Amino acid sequence: MAITGSGSLCASLFLSLVSAAFLLKVQSQNLVTDNVSVVEGDVATISCRVKNNDDSVIQLLNPNRQTIYFKDLRPLKDSRFQLVNFSDNELRVSLSNVSLSDEGRYVCQLYTDPPQEAYADITVLVPPDNPIMKSREDIVSEGNETEITCIATGSKPASTIRWMKGDKELQGKSEVQHTYDRMFTVISRLMLTVTREDDGIPVVCIVDHPAVKDLQAQKFLEVQYKPEVKIVVEFPEGLTREGENLELTCQAKGKPQPQQINWVKVDDDVPSHAVITGTDLLIENLNKSYNGTYRCVASNSVGESYDDYILYVYDVLTTTSIPTTTTTTTTTTILEPAQDSASSTEPAAHDSRAGEGTSPSVDHAVIGGVVAVVVFAMLCLLIVLGRYFARHKGTYFTHEAKGADDAADADTAIINAEGGHNNSDEKKEYYI
Ligand SMILES: *[C@@H]1O[C@H](CO)[C@@H](O)[C@H](O)[C@H]1NC(C)=O
Ligand SMILES: *[C@@H]1O[C@H](CO)[C@@H](O)[C@H](O)[C@H]1NC(C)=O
Ligand SMILES: *[C@@H]1O[C@H](CO)[C@@H](O)[C@H](O)[C@H]1NC(C)=O
Ligand SMILES: *[C@@H]1O[C@H](CO)[C@@H](O)[C@H](O)[C@H]1NC(C)=O
Ligand SMILES: *[C@@H]1O[C@H](CO)[C@@H](O)[C@H](O)[C@H]1NC(C)=O
Ligand SMILES: *[C@@H]1O[C@H](CO)[C@@H](O)[C@H](O)[C@H]1NC(C)=O
Numbered sequence: 001m002a003i004t005g006s007g008s009l010c011a012s013l014f015l016s017l018v019s020a021a022f023l024l025k026v027q028s029q030n031l032v033t034d035n036v037s038v039v040e041g042d043v044a045t046i047s048c049r050v051k052n053n054d055d056s057v058i059q060l061l062n063p064n065r066q067t068i069y070f071k072d073l074r075p076l077k078d079s080r081f082q083l084v085n086f087s088d089n090e091l092r093v094s095l096s097n098v099s100l101s102d103e104g105r106y107v108c109q110l111y112t113d114p115p116q117e118a119y120a121d122i123t124v125l126v127p128p129d130n131p132i133m134k135s136r137e138d139i140v141s142e143g144n145e146t147e148i149t150c151i152a153t154g155s156k157p158a159s160t161i162r163w164m165k166g167d168k169e170l171q172g173k174s175e176v177q178h179t180y181d182r183m184f185t186v187i188s189r190l191m192l193t194v195t196r197e198d199d200g201i202p203v204v205c206i207v208d209h210p211a212v213k214d215l216q217a218q219k220f221l222e223v224q225y226k227p228e229v230k231i232v233v234e235f236p237e238g239l240t241r242e243g244e245n246l247e248l249t250c251q252a253k254g255k256p257q258p259q260q261i262n263w264v265k266v267d268d269d270v271p272s273h274a275v276i277t278g279t280d281l282l283i284e285n286l287n288k289s290y291n292g293t294y295r296c297v298a299s300n301s302v303g304e305s306y307d308d309y310i311l312y313v314y315d316v317l318t319t320t321s322i323p324t325t326t327t328t329t330t331t332t333t334i335l336e337p338a339q340d341s342a343s344s345t346e347p348a349a350h351d352s353r354a355g356e357g358t359s360p361s362v363d364h365a366v367i368g369g370v371v372a373v374v375v376f377a378m379l380c381l382l383i384v385l386g387r388y389f390a391r392h393k394g395t396y397f398t399h400e401a402k403g404a405d406d407a408a409d410a411d412t413a414i415i416n417a418e419g420g421h422n423n424s425d426e427k428k429e430y431y432i
Helices: 002-027 324-338 347-391 393-406 410-418 424-431
Strands: 036-039 044-050 058-061 067-070 081-086 090-095 104-110 116-125 132-135 145-155 160-165 168-170 173-178 184-193 202-209 212-220 223-235 246-255 260-265 275-277 280-283 292-299 304-311
Touching: 036 044, 044 058, 044 104, 044 116, 058 090, 067 081, 067 090, 132 212, 145 160, 145 202, 145 212, 160 184, 184 202, 223 292, 246 260, 246 292, 246 304
Parallel strands: 036 116, 223 304
Antiparallel strands: 044 090, 058 067, 058 104, 081 090, 104 116, 132 145, 145 184, 160 168, 160 202, 173 184, 202 212, 223 246, 246 280, 260 292, 275 280, 292 304
């Protein structure tokens, strides 16, 4: 069994050696070529290469198996074929002004026995036309959805279409259509809900295709939106007081620019003598009966918006010494917290609070100074005392030893020294 096994092993080894040698021999005269991708109108180059050629004849055939080149001779009349290089190792031919009809399988042939062939597939790329972009509406209202389409016609292979809004990539829906002669048309649809920030932002349709670079179309979004309304108080700068004038301006910005700007008073009529000139509202000689909400309404084709101004008419600023003012001042103070959106707080009250604010800070400074002086004095006293005790060291120790010597215990020593105190805590205090 072992003999049979080794025998078959030997046989298979021999066979593989033979086949390897055979392969080596075939490969040693091996014919190679490459596939070619070429843009329509450009030049294609076909290269038939032979390794270790033993003077075998080489020729190039077209897809209909007509001979283009036999060695360095061109039997075919088509002068677009030109010899680029002819040697023992290579037959290189160029084909200029390539058209779609040139597509197909070209054959390199080597006259060995048996003959060898290698195939070069020529693929012709056709770039799409410039993309065409269309939007369903020229101008879109904010919040509305719009559709933008981009068409890339007549390419081979089909192009891919990408979308950008500003620097953000968006997802469109593409549809590929086959047209005549293996060509493709790609249509991409982009659905977009616009905001007022999109106004003036470019939307770009980018066409990717192997035959072209940087092919794109662009369109600027045009978005119309409701007015933005803001009331600005021109006069007065501070509180609105009885007898004074009030001047308000209404600022409204929209697309399209609002044609209509109206001043109204909510749940009431604007005072009869109020003057409205364009965007301005002027009320002279203010009166408490004018209190209320004044509204500026602006509208355009998209819609209308408004801003409110709440008017509170304060008392005339009179001299503070009159007794009745105390009552009115109280009224003003009560009303103040309710007045949120109106301009500012009573300057007098604000000033008085500021005055109160300064005195405590002065007090703090004085206290700080006094504390510093006291601390400094105590430090000096300590130093002086320290020197005094250092000088009277001997006396001090003698004084302590005297009680200790005479008495049998510490308590008695203290009694002896002080006369009367027998608490051990008080003894400690004495040492300190
Ligand atoms: C050439 O293209 C064909 C398909 O058209 C493919 O089957 C073949 O493998 C390609 N040859 C090379 C060398 O890439
Ligand atoms: C042709 O090819 C050979 C070998 O590849 C090279 O040495 C030679 O320069 C080429 N000639 C031309 C004209 O390209
Ligand atoms: C290229 O080929 C086309 C036809 O396929 C022809 O109309 C055109 O004149 C050619 N251009 C050149 C430069 O030969
Ligand atoms: C405010 O208007 C009332 C009538 O609405 C009037 O009686 C009063 O005198 C006016 N006050 C001032 C300061 O004009
Ligand atoms: C777009 O918005 C306007 C309001 O601004 C509305 O009247 C119109 O019907 C909307 N159009 C579409 C197509 O949704
Ligand atoms: C208007 O507001 C003032 C407070 O600023 C108040 O004293 C007065 O009674 C108010 N008048 C009316 C008619 O509401």
